[in-house]
Amino acid sequence: DAGVTQSPTHLIKTRGQHVTLRCSPISGHKSVSWYQQVLGQGPQFIFQYYEKEERGRGNFPDRFSARQFPNYSSELNVNALLLGDSALYLCASSDKVTGVFYGYTFGSGTRLTVV
Amino acid sequence: QKEVEQNSGPLSVPEGAIASLNCTYSDRGSQSFFWYRQYSGKSPELIMSIYSNGDKEDGRFTAQLNKASQYVSLLIRDSQPSDSATYLCAVVDRGSTLGRLYFGRGTQLTVWP
Numbered sequence: 001d002a003g004v005t006q007s008p009t010h011l012i013k014t015r016g017q018h019v020t021l022r023c024s025p026i027s028g029h030k031s032v033s034w035y036q037q038v039l040g041q042g043p044q045f046i047f048q049y050y051e052k053e054e055r056g057r058g059n060f061p062d063r064f065s066a067r068q069f070p071n072y073s074s075e076l077n078v079n080a081l082l083l084g085d086s087a088l089y090l091c092a093s094s095d096k097v098t099g100v101f102y103g104y105t106f107g108s109g110t111r112l113t114v115v
Numbered sequence: 116q117k118e119v120e121q122n123s124g125p126l127s128v129p130e131g132a133i134a135s136l137n138c139t140y141s142d143r144g145s146q147s148f149f150w151y152r153q154y155s156g157k158s159p160e161l162i163m164s165i166y167s168n169g170d171k172e173d174g175r176f177t178a179q180l181n182k183a184s185q186y187v188s189l190l191i192r193d194s195q196p197s198d199s200a201t202y203l204c205a206v207v208d209r210g211s212t213l214g215r216l217y218f219g220r221g222t223q224l225t226v227w228p
Contacts, residue, residue: 031213042119042203042218043159056215090158094214101207101214102164103149109158 002027004107006091012113013081021076021110025093031055032074033104034066035090043090049074078112086114117142121204121219130228134191138204138219141185147207148180150189152200153221159203163189194226 005024013019025032031050035043048056049068068074078085088111092104118141128134147166151159165171165178165187177190191198201221208215
């Protein structure tokens with residue numbers, strides 16, 4: 001059974017460009033979450049989508065946007081790239097629970113380098 | 116702003132020793148806590164979860180939770196060089212049913228042979 005898949009694995013972009021990162025959730029999961037991990041820091045929450053609707057947004061500028069498709073896959077878009085956007089972008093999937101949340105598995109991540 | 120603090124390390128222990136990793140959190144209402152292991156250049160891997168006060172053991176790993184002190188710890192017994200990694204403490208946002216996590220900065224652990 002496939003886990004969370006992300007693409008591309010690595011990419012290099014120039015300041016000012018835009019980038020699209022993709023994520024496919026675990027089969028049956030309807031929620032996708034995006035995190036940014038800058039070198040030396042813990043992951044920071046960017047977005048969470050459930051059933052194609054945004055359910056949460058972290059403290060990131062409007063240059064960051066995301067969407068979720070009918071098949072529950074998701075895209076993270078970043079416009080007007082800055083050097084500080086260089087990071088590992090992580091995607092995780094989950095499903096809504098009515099009780100205790102048991103944690104989720106991250107995809108392998110996309111390493112973005114902005115030069 | 117909810118905060119998760121970890122002892123910054125790096126922590127270095129000899130093979131076979133017990134490694135102790137600590138974490139405190141600011142939101143007293145938090146209910147779910149996780150430890151992730153992250154090898155250099157890789158994504159975080161969930162290794163332990165804990166929800167109730169006390170200890171939870173899984174193999175060589177023991178997670179400890181004290182909600183009154185807002186403190187979570189991870190003990191690694193019989194440490195192996197393969198345990199060398201960064202360990203991230205994560206706390207679930209109170210009320211989140213979809214799992215919004217707050218992470219600490221991580222503690223880098225080195226186990227030397």
